Amino acid sequence: ILNVEQSPQSLHVQEGDSTNFTCSFPSSNFYALHWYRWETAKSPEALFVMTLNGDEKKKGRISATLNTKEGYSYLYIKGSQPEDSATYLCAFRSGGSQGNLIFGKGTKLSVKP
């Protein structure tokens, strides 16, 4: 059974702090890694889709890196703001284009003003 682990489960930071969290996935038969941002009372929204080992993606103050050989991805938020408070989900695909996304349980970030 494929498993995707996210750590930490939750994180409380002060406004202005930079933070990062981890997504771990099986290192064999990698196809794609997704990151989603899920605000309370809303639906998940895609941040990044990463497909190549060494990929780095950036959107504003949020960036992500990918290491498919060791099976992990980091999500970084620089200078956290209260509006960054959300649950961040990662999802892993293996087995080519026919494989389905396996979601982690998420990291819940709270940013205090």
Next chain:
Amino acid sequence: NAGVTQTPKFRILKIGQSMTLQCTQDMNHNYMYWYRQDPGMGLKLIYYSVGAGITDKGEVPNGYNVSRSTTEDFPLRLELAAPSQTSVYFCASSYTRNRGENEKLFFGSGTQLSVL
């Protein structure tokens, strides 16, 4: 742009009742999905469809049925509701599954279902 529209937002069912969760998308996406979210768990795939007329089981299909008669619509049917089906349900769609930005999922707003 409407994106993925999912109804209803909330529903309470009695054990044994049936209902259909509606999902429609206006982005001409071939791929559509139904997920459920239970507390403390990751999103679990119930059923998915790669195009009109084609559906397949996901990780947790028992107790559910789907159909895909058009590209736009992908309803999820619960035939005999059970307490174990109390969950938050999300419909999603994607343009492709072939790597890159176009395989990202677009989610509906969710349905909170309670079976009592």
